[in-house]
Amino acid sequence: MSIQYTTVGDLKVGSYVMIDGEPCRVVEITKAKTGKHGSAKANVVAIGLFTGQKRSLMAPVDQQVEVPIIEKHVGQILADKGDNLTIMDLESYETFDLEKPTENEIVSKIRPGAEIEYWSVMGRRKIVRVK
Template sequence: MSKKPVDAGSLKVGSYIVIDEAPCRIVEMEKSKPGKHGSAKARIVAIGLFDGVKRSIVVPVDQKVDQPVVEKKTAQTIAITPTSV
């Protein structure tokens, strides 16, 4: 799986992220404001593309996270036979 690093603060709902070595689609994202001595945090909730498991992480908004390169293509089914998979 090919990945590219992006800032956690630049992600949006509907984009993709790698959590626990599994590609996920972001369904919920909240950003907190920076405090007196701390940096702003992003709480990301995502659902796995392959297994459907809900995963969440909390990271600083300036931290680099992995984003999978997802290629979407359209195809046409020519024939479905009972002996093929």
């Protein structure tokens, strides 16, 4: 588990955060200053990297949250097995199977021999783009 910690107040749109154990990309942040003795609160809306599900987090701006460390890798598609793809990492030459992405712009470019960029986050992998 590769994570680091930051405060809710330091999050920005486009950054990544763990919400309910799922790595998410922040799409909206609203901050509200409460009354005389309260602390400022932030409402963070994020979309899961792997599920695409919208999640929200309401917390004080000084609360610590987990930020996933995203490892970016380059690989090559060896075979298309219907719902899965066999990928070879171009640095370590490790081969593994990944689920085929659902985004149309990525699916249209998938073919054996194509180079891809994939992310490794919290022990899970996802194809981000086809080069």
